[in-house]
Amino acid sequence: MEQNKNRQPLDGIKVVDLTRVLSGPFCTALLSDLGAEIIKIEPPTGDEYRHVGPFRAGESALFTLINRNKKGAVADLKNPGHLNRVLELAREADVFVENFKPGVADRLGVGYEAVRAINPDIVYASISGFGQSGENSQLPAYDLVVQAMSGMMAITGEADGEPTKVGESIADLVAGLYGSWAILAALFDRQRTGLGVHLDVAMLDCLFSLMPTPVAQWMFSGEAPGRVGNRHPLSTPFGSFSARDGRVIIAVLNNRQFSALCVAMGRPEIAEDPRFRSDEERTRHEPALRDLIESWLSGQTVESAIDTLSGAGIPASPVLEMRDVLARASRGERQLLQTQQHPRLGPVPAMMQPVRASAWARPEPNTAPELGEHDDELFG
Structure with missing residues (x-):
């Protein structure tokens, strides 16, 4: 019909x-x-x-x-x-x-x-x-x-x-x-x-x-979560990172994506570091991992970083200003x-x-x- x-x-x-x-x-x-x-x-x-x-x-x-x-x-x-x-x-x-x-x-x-x-x-x-x-x-x-x-x-x-x-x-x-x-x-x-x-x-x-994420954090531990800025409270690397000319969003949710990120950065060995072998370990050692990612990004513009990451199948984006969002x-x-x-x-x-x-x-x-x-x- x-x-x-x-x-x-x-x-x-x-x-x-x-x-x-x-x-x-x-x-x-x-x-x-x-x-x-x-x-x-x-x-x-x-x-x-x-x-x-x-x-x-x-x-x-x-x-x-x-x-x-x-x-x-x-x-x-x-x-x-x-x-x-x-x-x-x-x-x-x-x-x-x-x-x-x-x-x-x-x-x-x-x-x-x-x-x-x-x-x-x-x-x-x-x-x-x-x-x-x-x-x-x-x-x-x-x-x-x-x-x-x-x-x-x-x-x-x-x-x-x-x-x-x-x-x-x-x-x-x-x-x-x-x-x-x-x-x-x-x-x-x-x-x-x-x-x-x-x-x-x-x-x-x-x-x-x-707010299911903070409820999930409290659910088994009994501890109320606090603020973590722009990063995800449970997954890492999942947040905002500093590049040469601005901020880049990188959203990695599993080991496959993390390995692809390490290859894209030219540092495949990072994926085998015991500190970063699981999402839980990566979150525990987030400051160290952030330093490694931002060291790579310091030589990248936002545009070049996103091109590299997207080409590797890694979710990434710029942080758009509202004027750009409204124009789009x-x-x-x-x-x-x-x-x-x-x-x-x-x-x-x-x-x-x-x-x-x-x-x-x-x-x-x-x-x-x-x-x-x-x-x-x-x-x-």
Whole structure:
């Protein structure tokens, strides 16, 4: 049977989106990329991200990127008439997403029980910092706080340096990603059972789930791992090394690759050194091995080293600056960035969802809505 390549997997799915800032809007943006109709409800003052720069012509770049492909409406949930409007939208929706502090949605009249009362099979997702219950549930949930409490900062940075955050709001983003994943699973489950569900997505839980390596280090030893800089905590050589004109990433995961590295450096005998005969021994003697590798690299440019290593089948790369990454994303065949037409800014970049499917349409991105742009359409 010939596949219809104009379809999107979430065509016909309606999502009421009461989220703001990053975790929730990223979750619903991912759903919108797959064809879901996202109805973004904002307070009269707008989503906080409308007021976070960088700006051009009064428009926030962050808000524009994260709220693509959505319809926008304004509702003051403390106004009974506005609350009823939102509940009427929820009555016809498949999914309801909020990322208020736990308890706030209930107080505003849009909590799970209130929405389920009018739409029993709703898929309702609550995204928060520390979950809907538990000792930390009422703590403020900024990304940096979650990174600090997750242990992610404790294992990031140089061994003799201070804990370092990841260079992006990773806790917000991974919570949004897990939220979209859970919503899709819930929609599939509802198709089989006819039952809705309340999803409790905690930023801390989601970020912790991305750390199997430190858990594995602790698992048998009982000792918590610390920071090791840019090298891998369990495999060596696996990290960043200094060449004549920059840094080279070398990623060796087994003895075969290590032997190939030694040959590529013109030092095949190193592979027979008792200090380096296994991954565990190489990691134990990492400083000595690093000295040998960087002694070779001192006579190599980044480009020549990567040519030699890649030719030998050894995973290697330069450390690209963000300007180079952005240039590649804009012109590359994978279309990580496309151009969208903004009514006030003209053509601006749009981030695309990264998964490519043989039978799904990849439509042109639509820009984020103006505040209250679709009030008339949604509320009459």
